[in-house]
Structures are given as C-alpha cells and as structure tokens.
Amino acid sequence: MSPMNVETNRLFTDINKKYEEWHKATYYVKNLKAPQIKPPLDPTPEGLEKEIWVKASLLADGLRFDDSALEGICDVYREQSRWLFDWNISEHRYYLPEELLLPMDSVVQVRENSDSRWMCTVEDGAMVLKRDGKFVIECRHIPRPKYYSMEASPGIIMRRIAPKRGQDCLVLNYAPFCMYWTTDDGCQFCNIVPNMRWTKDDLQVTKRSFDQILKTTKAAFDEGCLKHILLTGGYLSKHKKKTGEEIDREDKMILDIIHAQQEALKRDDIPVNVIRTAPEDKDLKSIEEHKKKGAYSVAYNLEVWDPTLFKKYCPGKDKVQGRDHWLRALEVAAEVYGPGRVSTHFVTGFIEPEESLLEGIEWCSERGIGSIPLVWSPVKGTKYDGFRAPQAEWFVEMVKKIADIRLKHGVDAFEPAALPNDCYLCAMPSLIADELRLRRVKRELEEKKK
Numbered sequence: 522m523s524p525m526n527v528e529t530n531r532l533f534t535d536i537n538k539k540y541e542e543w544h545k546a547t548y549y550v551k552n553l554k555a556p557q558i559k560p561p562l563d564p565t566p567e568g569l570e571k572e573i574w575v576k577a578s579l580l581a582d583g584l585r586f587d588d589s590a591l592e593g594i595c596d597v598y599r600e601q602s603r604w605l606f607d608w609n610i611s612e613h614r615y616y617l618p619e620e621l622l623l624p625m626d627s628v629v630q631v632r633e634n635s636d637s638r639w640m641c642t643v644e645d646g647a648m649v650l651k652r653d654g655k656f657v658i659e660c661r662h663i664p665r666p667k668y669y670s671m672e673a674s675p676g677i678i679m680r681r682i683a684p685k686r687g688q689d690c691l692v693l694n695y696a697p698f699c700m701y702w703t704t705d706d707g708c709q710f711c712n713i714v715p716n717m718r719w720t721k722d723d724l725q726v727t728k729r730s731f732d733q734i735l736k737t738t739k740a741a742f743d744e745g746c747l748k749h750i751l752l753t754g755g756y757l758s759k760h761k762k763k764t765g766e767e768i769d770r771e772d773k774m775i776l777d778i779i780h781a782q783q784e785a786l787k788r789d790d791i792p793v794n795v796i797r798t799a800p801e802d803k804d805l806k807s808i809e810e811h812k813k814k815g816a817y818s819v820a821y822n823l824e825v826w827d828p829t830l831f832k833k834y835c836p837g838k839d840k841v842q843g844r845d846h847w848l849r850a851l852e853v854a855a856e857v858y859g860p861g862r863v864s865t866h867f868v869t870g871f872i873e874p875e876e877s878l879l880e881g882i883e884w885c886s887e888r889g890i891g892s893i894p895l896v897w898s899p900v901k902g903t904k905y906d907g908f909r910a911p912q913a914e915w916f917v918e919m920v921k922k923i924a925d926i927r928l929k930h931g932v933d934a935f936e937p938a939a940l941p942n943d944c945y946l947c948a949m950p951s952l953i954a955d956e957l958r959l960r961r962v963k964r965e966l967e968e969k970k971k
C-alpha cells in the first residue's frame with residue numbers, strides 16, 4: 522500500500538469500517554424481495570479480463586432491458602438519477618437502473634439503447650446479459666439505499682439532493698447548468714443543459730439548500746452505504762456586484778457544500794473529491810484556499826489534449842480559462858495537494874487521435890496527475906446523436922496503453938477519496954479502475970507464486 526493510501530485509511534477508518542459492515546449485511550443476506558442482490562465472486566485475471574470487455578461493449582453499444590430486469594427498480598433496486606448528464610443512447614425509459622454489477626464487482630453505467638445487440642433479462646431467477654440472443658455473463662442490481670426515500674425537506678426526497686454513484690460514492694451536482702452554454706460554448710460532447718430540462722427537476726433538484734445537503738449527507742453516512750463523496754457540476758462564471766466586488770460563484774457553491782458536509786460528518790477532513798473547472802484567478806492562490814477549507818482532492822477536466830481540438834470541441838474552456846492556464850492549474854494543484862490527489866479526465870473514442878491522447882496521459886503521469894479516460898457515448902442533445910462510439914476492442918486496447926503509461930510513472934490507482942474514477946466500486950463510465958485492478962490482481966498472484 523502506498524504511503525498516501527495508508528494516510529487515507531487512517532483518516533477515514535471509521536467510515537470505511539461502517540461501509541464494510543453495511544456491505545456484508547446487505548449483500549450477504551438472502552432477501553426474497555430483492556433476489557438480484559448477491560455478493561461478488563473473488564476476482565481472477567481471466568474473469569476480470571472478460572468483465573472489462575463486457576463493460577467496454579455495454580458502454581460503447583448500450584443495452585436493452587426486458588421488463589423482467591426492471592422489476593423492483595425505484596423500490597428495492599436503485600434507479601437512475603442522471604445527476605450530471607443523460608448518458609443513454611437514443612430514446613429511453615424514464616426509470617432505469619443507475620448501474621449493473623458484473624460477477625466480480627465491475628460496475629457498469631447503464632446506457633439504454635433500443636438498437637443494441639445487448640439485452641438484460643431475468644431467466645430462471647438469474648439476471649443475465651445476452652448478446653445477439655446468446656448468454657454472455659450474469660449481472661446483478663445495486664440495492665436502493667434507505668436514505669433515498671427520506672425527506673431532506675417537506676416533499677423533497679434525499680435522492681433528489683445527492684444520490685449514490687456505483688457502490689460506495691455519494692454524488693452531488695453543485696451546478697446543473699453550465700454557463701459556457703450561455704454563449705453557445707459548451708463542450709461538444711456534453712448534454713448537461715438539455716438533461717436538466719428533460720429530468721424536470723424530478724430526478725435531481727436544481728437548487729439545494731445548506732440544510733438539505735447537511736441532512737442528506739448525514740443520513741447517507743449514518744446508514745453506512747458510502748465511503749466517499751464526489752462533487753461536480755457545470756461552469757459558473759464570476760458575478761460582479763454593484764460595489765465592484767467580484768464573487769466567484771463556483772468557488773462559493775463548492776465551499777458551501779463542503780461546509781455543510783463537514784457539519785454533517787462532524788469533522789474537517791472529509792473524503793471529498795471536487796471535479797470542477799480550472800480556477801480562474803491568475804496566481805491560482807485559490808487552490809491553496811480550497812485545500813485549507815476542506816477539499817480533499819481535485820480534478821480539472823481537460824477532456825481533450827490536442828490544443829487545436831481543445832479549442833474546437835471545448836470552446837468555453839478555451840475562451841475563459843485557456844489551455845495554458847488549465848495546465849498550469851493542474852501543475853499548481855499537484856504541488857499544493859501533494860501526490861495522488863489531482864486528476865483530469867479525457868473523453869476517449871470521441872474525436873482525439875490515439876497519439877495525442879497518449880501524449881496527454883504521459884504529460885499528466887510525469888507530474889503525478891491521475892488521468893481518467895471516459896468512454897464516450899453519442900448522446901442526445903449533442904450534434905453527435907445518432908453517431909456511434911468505436912468498438913469495445915478499441916477501448917480495451919486503449920486502456921491497456923493508458924495503464925502502461927500511468928504505471929511506468931508510478932501513478933497506480935489513487936484511493937477512492939482522491940479519485941473516484943480510480944475506484945472500481947463506483948467508476949461506472951471508465952475502464953481504468955478495472956484495468957489497474959486487473960494489474961494488481963496479477964501482481965498479487967505472481968507474488969504468491971514466488
């Protein structure tokens with residue numbers, strides 16, 4: 522275990538222990554009302570390799586659901602909250618599972634696609650995934666936590682304030698509207714703003730109060746169904762008051778939420794990762810300030826590495842912060858937060874050629890910055906609706922190359938509070954956590970043989 526992981530385990534021992542107890546009591550007890558909640562199998566290299574391919578296929582191609590596989594959703598099994606984007610492909614049903622679990626615990630984001638070759642159905646009491654009508658693998662549902670139905674305020678259930686992501690992560694979208702869209706400069710692959718319209722304030726409320734956040738965080742952690750937190754959202758521009766004073770709304774929103782969560786957990790150190798746009802202040806002093814006020818780790822998502830493509834496909838980020846400033850912010854954050862707590866995400870399979878993507882991974886890894894390749898989905902609300910992502914095999918090969926570069930520079934999986942998409946229990950839209958887990962399992966087996 523790296524020194525940094527030891528430190529985190531020490532900081533959050535009580536939270537982790539509670540989660541382990543909750544997991545055992547939930548997954549290992551036979552529940553006739555929720556027959557698709559089952560414990561995982563022990564991981565093997567062959568099993569994980571298969572799961573990585575299945576996950577890549579399901580993310581790239583989407584899947585269909587037979588009604589038998591949707592029974593119990595919103596009741597004993599967890600429903601989709603579309604807490605940031607709507608990742609489903611084409612027309613889809615309103616209530617779907619948020620994710621599916623594969624036998625060895627790989628977690629797959631559900632992207633329903635009515636044209637997919639994949640089908641999820643229940644046969645002889647087991648939930649299975651079939652491709653072109655042939656059995657491929659079993660799968661499982663994730664239990665719906667009790668706090669989902671509790672009220673954060675009269676008439677507002679807690680799922681609408683902060684839902685769960687994967688098996689162990691609380692997620693809160695601090696800004697469902699992204700202000701790059703006000704000048705038509707949103708990232709070209711993104712549907713955050715249409716998603717907000719489609720979900721009609723029902724799956725997620727747009728504005729949450731301090732008290733609602735405090736109560737939801739407390740209830741979720743009291744239940745024990747979580748280990749760490751992810752805050753994310755769209756870009757919020759600065760606001761100039763009549764007095765001339767400038768308010769950084771994104772900063773304020775994030776710090777207010779962290780404060781509410783600190784109050785909820787009654788501690789200053791909380792396991793929270795903040796995914797946000799790069800801070801705009803020229804000297805980047807705000808990064809230090811955020812760390813002091815309780816951000817445990819940060820990600821500033823570059824999305825695209827190549828400068829020309831970045832300008833074209835992330836025009837808001839290019840015009841407001843600029844690529845050079847964005848890179849500098851990542852470097853400063855890596856110095857301020859120390860190793861293993863800073864990361865950036867790339868949208869893979871979208872537009873970037875392999876060479877420039879790998880150049881970006883190299884740049885990050887040389888600086889100890891974690892890089893996360895997200896599996897792109899051609900979603901509604903973008904001009905790529907109706908396009909298709911590359912084949913699963915492309916994503917499988919790409920993630921191996923990315924893991925090779927990360928490991929060459931000693932950038933193995935960060936622990937969950939530092940980088941949720943390195944956590945195989947909750948990293949539903951990416952394969953890197955699974956690939957790094959596979960490498961670890963192989964290393965451990967080699968060690969045993971010695």
Ligand code: SF4
Pocket residue numbers: 699700701706707708711712713754755756798
């Ligand atoms: S910054 Fe880009 S990816 Fe993020 S919400 Fe805004 S438009 Fe979407």
